[in-house]
Amino acid sequence: MASTFEPSNLLSLVEDIKQAALQEQGPNPSAQSHFRLLGLIDELRLAVETPTETVLRLIYQPPQNAALRTVMDLGIFPLLMESGKCGLSAVELASKTGAERGLIVRLMRVMTALGLCASNESEIYVANEKTLILTQPIGRDGIPCIYDLTLPTLAKLPDYFREHHYLAPKEYSKSPMQWAVGQSQFEWLAQHKHRQALFNSYMSSRRHGKPSWFDIYPIERLTTDARDHSEAVFLVDVGGNQGHDLVKFHDKHPDVPGQLILQDLPKVVARSPGEGIQGMGYSFLDPQPVKGARTYYFRAIFHDWPDHICRKILVNTVSAMDPEYSRIIISDFVLPDTHVPLLQASLDIQMMSIGSGVERSERQWREMLDEAGLEVRGIWSGNPGMESVVEAVRRG
Structure with a gap:
């Protein structure tokens, strides 16, 4: 079966690719231009392939x-x-x-x-x-870790949906992974220390060379009028693991007023995160103990969890916020409402499979934050293929 794409449209697409390639090789290439070029190349392949060729490519x-x-x-x-x-x-x-x-x-x-x-x-x-x-870590560690972590569940995902009447999972404890292999993502990683090390290495490598949230977000929105006294807290990194983001932030902005606090489970923050940073044992499923901080920061937290758990985490944080002063900063994928890139769409299926998590669109973010009593003040994106930064404040 021949491709039905019109020759004139095909040539127009080739011309678009040519212009995007010239921009990519020009003096000021950007992440956006690179992302657009890749998207056009994908369009070209789909345009040239016959429907049968597309199906066979996917099957194998x-x-x-x-x-x-x-x-x-x-x-x-x-x-x-x-x-x-x-x-x-x-x-x-x-x-x-x-x-x-x-x-x-x-x-x-x-x-x-x-x-x-x-x-x-x-x-x-x-x-x-x-x-x-x-x-290197992104390939050497990422390929075996993600394959071993996800494939047993993905292989049974159609069976899961048949048995569960094609309803999206909404409970972390009843995720497809729990159903398929008897463990959650974090339980599986905890019982396979080597895999946990690979996972940590891969996640770190994915962001290597990419801008940090404070490179994308205009940090003066937080530093302007920040309180400067001994009890003031400037930034709480909630669920921040070993504190890599907070260490980078402190290195780049060593003079911000107020304390920097790293929060995670006690066993995670038992080791000192670094000079100028205070570790604090805490579960984000409990009320936030740090009151009135300038910033409560969450990186790649909410995509692990279904909506009702995310709302609980947010409400726990809202209860500690100063309505006139505090901000929530979220670094996570914000999917476009249309034309979602294949990588992020695929990642959403993966997060749903291993923990009933969700990669959310802008509309979904706004709805969930609104339900938790928050108002989105802005969304900043530096690289279309990476996480965006969302700022939210207490509503009213």
Whole structure:
């Protein structure tokens, strides 16, 4: 079946890609222009593919992921990086990994087709510009961790929805992952310490080189008129884990008035987060003990939880806010209400599967915050593929 895309529309799309590519290679490329170019390329592929080709591409994604997961276990990509321009043969890779040569050949067909390495001679494999990332934390740790964490649940997700009458899960304790494997995301990670380490490494690497929330958000909205006395609290990082965000903030803004407080479960904040930062054991499911802080900051917290838990976290925070002074700052994905990018749409399904969580659109954020007694004062976005920053105040 041939593609039904009109030739004139196809040529127009090619011209749009050309102009976007020129902007990308120009003196002032931006995250927005890069994101637009990728979107146009995706449109071009869909325009050129026949419907059958599109379906077949989707059908055979699972074996591609399984082959990649196996290649990661074999440690092939570091070997290719070490081999330089000469590359390694299937025989050499078999000798170094202990895998059968024939299996190496079949796995590497997929890797080269995915563009993760090159093969210009029969059974000879060479690193390319994509190979390095697979030896760094985002690839090395992210691929095995996310595959192992999510695949057992995703494989049973259609069964889950059939059994639950196609209702979206709304209880963390009754998530599809709990139903499929008998554990929640955090329970599974806690029982697999190596996986927890991979997960932490991957999550950190996803944001490496990306702007922090205070690079996107106009921080003077908080520093102007901030209280400056011994009891004043400038920023509370709620559920901030090891305090990486708070340490970066303190490094860039060491002179902000008031205390910096890191809150998480007691065992998490037992280690000192860093100079100038106070650790405090706290669960965000309890009322917020720090009253009248300038800023209550949440990064990547709410997408883990269904709406009613998020509202509880927010109400616990609202009860501690000074109506005229305090702000809530949320760093999380804010999906557009239309034309949601595939990555964020996919991440929403993943969060729903492993913890009944949600990646929310702007409309959903505004509705949920309104229900908790908050008013959105602004939303700032630096990179369309990364989290946005939401500022909210107590309503009325």
